[in-house]
Amino acid sequence: MHHDWNSPQQLARLRRRHAANRRMKWIGLAAIGLAAGALALLVISLVATGWPAFTQTRITLQFDLDPKLVKPDDMRKGSWRKIIKTALLKEVGPVKSRKDRRKILKIISRGAAYELRDHVMKHPDLVGRTITYAVLAADPFDQFYKGVIPEYIGEGEKRFFNPRLGSPVVVAAFRKLIDKGLVSAPFNWGLFFNADSRLPEQAGLAGAIVGSFLTLLVCFLISFPAGIAAAIYLEEFAPKNRFTDFIEVNINNLAAVPSVVFGLLGLALFLGWFGMPRSAPLVGGLVLSLMTLPTIIIATRSALKAVPPSIREAALGIGASHHQMVLHHVLPVAMPGILTGAIIGMARALGETAPLLLIGMNAFIPDISNMGILDPATALPTQIYSWADSPERGFVSRTSAAILVLLGFLLVMNAAAIWLRQKYSKKV
Amino acid sequence: MSTEPNATGMKPLEAAEAEEAMREVLAGEGVADAASELAPGVPEPETLAEGQMEGDPAVAEPACNQDCKIITRHVNVFYGDKQAIFDVSLDIPDRAVMALIGPSGCGKSTFLRCLNRMNDIIDICRVEGDIRLEGVDIYSGEIDPVLLRARVGMVFQKPNPFPKSIYENVAYGPRIHGLAKDRTELDEIVETSLRKAALWDEVKDRLHAPGTGLSGGQQQRLCIARAIATRPEVILMDEPASALDPIATARIEELIDELKQNYCIVIVTHSMQQAARVSDRTAFFHLGRLVEEGPTEQVFTNPREKRTQDYITGRFG
Numbered sequence: 001m002h003h004d005w006n007s008p009q010q011l012a013r014l015r016r017r018h019a020a021n022r023r024m025k026w027i028g029l030a031a032i033g034l035a036a037g038a039l040a041l042l043v044i045s046l047v048a049t050g051w052p053a054f055t056q057t058r059i060t061l062q063f064d065l066d067p068k069l070v071k072p073d074d075m076r077k078g079s080w081r082k083i084i085k086t087a088l089l090k091e092v093g094p095v096k097s098r099k100d101r102r103k104i105l106k107i108i109s110r111g112a113a114y115e116l117r118d119h120v121m122k123h124p125d126l127v128g129r130t131i132t133y134a135v136l137a138a139d140p141f142d143q144f145y146k147g148v149i150p151e152y153i154g155e156g157e158k159r160f161f162n163p164r165l166g167s168p169v170v171v172a173a174f175r176k177l178i179d180k181g182l183v184s185a186p187f188n189w190g191l192f193f194n195a196d197s198r199l200p201e202q203a204g205l206a207g208a209i210v211g212s213f214l215t216l217l218v219c220f221l222i223s224f225p226a227g228i229a230a231a232i233y234l235e236e237f238a239p240k241n242r243f244t245d246f247i248e249v250n251i252n253n254l255a256a257v258p259s260v261v262f263g264l265l266g267l268a269l270f271l272g273w274f275g276m277p278r279s280a281p282l283v284g285g286l287v288l289s290l291m292t293l294p295t296i297i298i299a300t301r302s303a304l305k306a307v308p309p310s311i312r313e314a315a316l317g318i319g320a321s322h323h324q325m326v327l328h329h330v331l332p333v334a335m336p337g338i339l340t341g342a343i344i345g346m347a348r349a350l351g352e353t354a355p356l357l358l359i360g361m362n363a364f365i366p367d368i369s370n371m372g373i374l375d376p377a378t379a380l381p382t383q384i385y386s387w388a389d390s391p392e393r394g395f396v397s398r399t400s401a402a403i404l405v406l407l408g409f410l411l412v413m414n415a416a417a418i419w420l421r422q423k424y425s426k427k428v
Numbered sequence: 429m430s431t432e433p434n435a436t437g438m439k440p441l442e443a444a445e446a447e448e449a450m451r452e453v454l455a456g457e458g459v460a461d462a463a464s465e466l467a468p469g470v471p472e473p474e475t476l477a478e479g480q481m482e483g484d485p486a487v488a489e490p491a492c493n494q495d496c497k498i499i500t501r502h503v504n505v506f507y508g509d510k511q512a513i514f515d516v517s518l519d520i521p522d523r524a525v526m527a528l529i530g531p532s533g534c535g536k537s538t539f540l541r542c543l544n545r546m547n548d549i550i551d552i553c554r555v556e557g558d559i560r561l562e563g564v565d566i567y568s569g570e571i572d573p574v575l576l577r578a579r580v581g582m583v584f585q586k587p588n589p590f591p592k593s594i595y596e597n598v599a600y601g602p603r604i605h606g607l608a609k610d611r612t613e614l615d616e617i618v619e620t621s622l623r624k625a626a627l628w629d630e631v632k633d634r635l636h637a638p639g640t641g642l643s644g645g646q647q648q649r650l651c652i653a654r655a656i657a658t659r660p661e662v663i664l665m666d667e668p669a670s671a672l673d674p675i676a677t678a679r680i681e682e683l684i685d686e687l688k689q690n691y692c693i694v695i696v697t698h699s700m701q702q703a704a705r706v707s708d709r710t711a712f713f714h715l716g717r718l719v720e721e722g723p724t725e726q727v728f729t730n731p732r733e734k735r736t737q738d739y740i741t742g743r744f745g
Contacts, residue, residue, distance in 0.1 A: 317581070
């Protein structure tokens with residue numbers, strides 16, 4: 001007898017199966033929605049907080065570069081603050097009280113004097129002339145101009161003047177500058193090209209970017225060749241015995257060790273035992289390579305395992321020796337997988353903070369002109385950590401901006417991994 | 429040898445009958461009847477296997493009145509504790525095609541892979557016995573496996589060109605073995621090999637295109653060209669046409685026919701028709717034992733063993 005495919009039981013069963021299909025699909029979509037939502041929330045909050053840091057308030061003034069004040073023989077000894085003071089008061093107009101004058105002068109960043117000095121030192125022919133130059137506004141006025149902090153805090157009875165802005169007289173003077181069209185907020189190139197500074201308006205990520213680059217370079221140069229060599233040995237040459245099993249288990253365990261432990265190991269081994277310099281990218285790179293090595297070994301091994309045996313047989317079948325088989329045929333085919341693993345390992349190393357803090361790679365680096373792998377340095381994640389700790393309002397937005405820059409680098413690295421994988425796969 | 433009527437002692441009448449019966453085999457009809465007529469008088473399979481185990485020279489040293497390229501004696505192969513090949517003794521003539529047939533898992537591929545030591549790459553595999561290539565024991569250490577594999581080329585079941593250009597696929601072997609002094613000589617080897625593999629005309633304009641972009645049949649001929657390029661003496665083929673369509677198969681078979689003028693060819697095949705078409709001699713393997721070996725016509729039309737007959741007539745396998 002034939003089964004009745006149209007019986008009510010059978011149809012009900014079919015409906016239940018379709019309902020289960022739909023349920024599964026919706027659960028999956030909900031999970032993806034949750035993940036995407038969390039990511040969007042993170043990025044939106046970072047952009048909202050970090051956005052102001054990508055512009056920097058500047059005040060355009062006329063500076064009279066009187067040789068008597070500039071001291072062309074040694075401009076370092078020039079009276080730059082006096083030049084700025086004169087230029088500012090010329091625009092604000094006469095201020096009677098000496099106390100107010102001093103407060104008004106605080107509209108301009110303390111770093112402006114050095115900025116102006118460096119500018120004139122680069123162009124010595126400007127001495128003796130009157131130049132138009134946009135100098136940095138101090139952090140409170142930078143924030144005020146961008147609308148991050150208000151003039152008055154609180155409501156009604158409790159409303160009071162924001163003490164960061166000095167006094168109403170100063171704000172009035174700043175408003176006058178705005179009315180004259182002297183205040184502007186161009187793109188903040190300093191965020192990328194300046195070294196760190198105590199002054200938020202002057203602080204940039206250049207030191208951290210260079211430090212991270214040097215650290216990752218050391219990390220890559222050590223962990224990439226060593227990881228591939230170790231993986232090739234374990235996968236292709238090592239006899240399968242208890243000793244190699246033991247090594248394999250330990251490599252898998254190492255990949256799961258918290259990074260702070262590697263930091264402690266680096267502190268004890270590289271700094272304590274070998275006496276390497278503190279805070280140096282060399283040590284940072286060594287510590288991170290310890291951490292990245294297991295990841296690269298595991299990625300390389302699985303990439304080698306995934307190479308079809310037919311390619312190995314083909315190579316051996318025409319008399320290639322074992323190492324020729326590996327180098328000429330297996331490794332090129334495995335390369336996309338190896339590169340992907342390596343780049344993902346490096347991306348993880350780029351974002352690693354704890355081990356770098358332990359070896360002191362959160363140094364304050366106000367000058368990036370001579371950064372080597374043996375000099376004290378900082379890195380992007382540790383810079384974020386330092387800035388997040390700073391009380392000035394300007395560092396709040398700069399911290400978010402620095403996180404965005406770090407995420408940008410991670411995005412570029414992951415994109416590179418995908419690009420390399422596709423490029424190599426196409427060749428195959 | 430006179431007691432064994434398998435190699436040369438075929439009378440014209442028998443031969444005619446054999447031809448007739450073989451046509452039936454190829455047609456796949458009326459075989460059972462023909463086979464059952466021949467069945468009486470054939471010893472029980474078990475008895476014969478016993479005899480082989482003891483190394484009875486009459487059975488273990490099959491007639492081979494041509495120059496034997498490879499001589500194997502009492503070959504046993506183990507995968508760990510499991511024995512895959514039991515005491516196989518087989519002589520393989522030069523400039524001829526030897527087909528290894530038998531049901532899946534009978535050890536014919538394993539035996540084939542012993543001949544160029546491809547089993548070495550399997551850790552748990554152990555080979556016992558004597559395998560001689562032109563009188564030299566290939567497992568003795570007198571021949572390096574790397575050089576052995578240059579002399580004994582191999583073509584695999586699935587076409588497996590390297591993911592490189594057509595030119596590089598063929599040039600790779602000569603390059604690693606230092607067979608060409610310069611680029612011109614290498615180009616020459618590549619061209620000759622591709623011509624011998626009947627692929628030259630199809631690829632001469634795109635030698636630097638990837639080998640993996642060719643059709644399945646072309647890929648397999650490229651693999652044959654790659655095997656020929658190291659100037660081997662023996663070519664082992666492990667079901668070379670099983671992944672190909674009938675037209676590509678026919679081209680490969682034509683090619684095998686061409687190549688046997690210059691090479692000793694050993695081919696493993698699941699297709700009885702293919703064995704009948706391309707081989708000069710056939711060896712039937714069953715459960716790791718060599719059941720029967722002889723001229724192809726005789727094995728197909730007048731097998732000594734009931735198991736052989738059952739297999740080629742499709743009773744099992």
